Amino acid sequence: MGLGAYLTMFSTRARLDAQPNKLTEVLAHRRATGSRLIDLTASNPTTCGLDYPNREIGEALASGARSSYQPEPLGIAAAREAVAAHLRSRGESVDLCDVMITASTSEAYGYLFKLLADPGDAVATARPAYPLLEHLAASESLELVQFPLVRDVRWQVDLHELERVLEPRTRAIALVHPNNPTGSYLTRNELLAVAELCAARGIALVSDEVFHDYPLEAPDGRAPSAVECDLPCLTFSLGGLSKSAGMPHLKLGWLRVGGPERLRREALRGLEAIADDYLSVATPVQIALPRLLEIGASVRDQIVSRCRLNLRALRASLTAERSIEVLPVEGGWSAVVRVPCLTSDEELAVALVEYFGVVVHPGYFFDFDRDGHIVVSLLTPPDDLLEGARPIVELVSALAAP
Ligand SMILES: Cc1ncc(COP(=O)(O)O)c(C=O)c1O
Missing domain, CATH: 3.90.1150.10 (Aspartate Aminotransferase, domain 1)
Structure with missing residues (x-):
């Protein structure tokens, strides 16, 4: 050949x-x-x-491994509730109905891109950025358009440039909160300004919050999660065991949906249909999740x-x-x-x-x-x-x- x-x-x-x-x-x-x-x-x-508390991790997984297979596209109720409880412990008011379990944050991005965009559409994101999104977008045949974060006293979204790069085929704005590698959280006002652009165009905001549990030098501690900000657009906050519990090897992530009620319900219906084709999260890790989050x-x-x-x-x-x-x-x-x-x-x-x-x-x-x-x-x-x-x-x- x-x-x-x-x-x-x-x-x-x-x-x-x-x-x-x-x-x-x-x-x-x-x-x-x-x-x-x-x-x-x-x-x-x-x-x-x-x-690592390896003995406790092993025991938690072993008890999950004794269960029968529970094929639930959005995740089993116990795991969704465990994520909701974890988010509540950091001050969020969340219902398990708005939580979905995935195998990783990267997989959550993939599901969201399938939910929100068709091949040839675009996703907007900020740079500097960890070079993951361009690959994930390309895997869904989407184009990544970028706008700058600018550094004055701190790194901030250049809203003017963001507005300029948005096109009719842009189906979502994805932000990392706090961003990797600049470490910058988005303020409530920045989130609101971006959400208003999304709402005006009927597109979604994706907030990658995998590092949210790691405030280091944030002047006011940790800024709120995007879904906690009552934003006017469909909003997704992403997280997972890989960063929140330092356990990337257990392959479990999550997303929380926020924004107008009707859009939230439709989004979850679409995500359920997409995830039903894969059913990728193992049952034992889902059953073990409440304990894993504790450990x-x-x-x-x-x-x-x-x-x-x-x-x-x-x-x-x-x-x-x-x-x-x-x-x-x-x-x-x-x-x-x-x-x-x-x-x-x-x-x-x-x-x-x-x-x-x-x-x-x-x-x-x-x-x-x-x-x-x-x-x-x-x-x-x-x-x-x-x-x-x-x-x-x-x-x-x-x-x-x-
Ligand atoms: C900002 C950001 N989002 C997502 C991920 C991927 O996370 P996961 O292991 O849950 O797929 C990474 C990995 O380093 C990351 O830096």
Whole structure:
């Protein structure tokens, strides 16, 4: 079979033509030669040296595993109630009828895109952003249109630009609250302004709140969830065990629907029909969910403490070089580090790997508007963070030297 036949056999959504970038190549080379890496992008909580209550997790799943199969597209009632109770514990007033269980937040996005848009339609989202949405949108044959978050005292939605990029084929606005990697929460007023644009166009607002439980330096603590703000449009807030309980391996997420009653009911009817084709969430994890959310509090507390400690340590260590700034992190697991634009972000990240074995995310990975940003995961084991921060100071100082 010729190469042409291979290329036409698969859809463009399989992304088989994706090429590795320079950083990926350098990293692969270093791994292949067995050289040590100090990974400041570690974001898998199960491999970051946290203390997991594995016995209790095992017992909760084992009791769920004894149950018969309960095929419920929106999730079994006990699991929906467990999510409602979890959200109530953070001050939300929620009914289980407005909650749906999914296998992950990514899957929830996929269901929402199927619910709200047809192939060829568009979804609007802010940048800088974690590069997940463009892939999820492309998988549904949707286009992602972006508008900027602008940083003055804090990162904020550029409402003017948002309004400008909206087209008749835009079917939803998706915002991450707090955003990854800028850590910025949306204020109630920002949510309201975006919701008014949605309501005027008859489109939905999707609020990804996976990091909502991690306020770090937010001036007024945690901003409210979008569905708690009485918004005039159909609204979805997304969350899941992967961040709220540090348990990505258990594959359980959720969404909560808000907004006008009639739209809420129709949306849930559509979601039920879509999820009925997959029935992807395992029964045992749903049965175990009330207990997992209870146990997850200890993992969440460890992550909050680690992120706060690491953020202070990172700031103390990096600001030894005066041209480096660690931007305020209102919430989440990432810190944005401003470095002088002496080279491109990619060249800086590649040099850190090649000369020091230190791995950071270059800003372009998140679509920052310009060079001068690297991103560090606050989940990194603290010793690695300190060890990896020194070479950043060294390299930037050397580059900045006259
Ligand atoms: C902002 C954001 N949303 C969603 C996800 C995916 O979450 P899940 O593991 O529940 O699919 C991630 C993963 O890191 C993320 O950063």
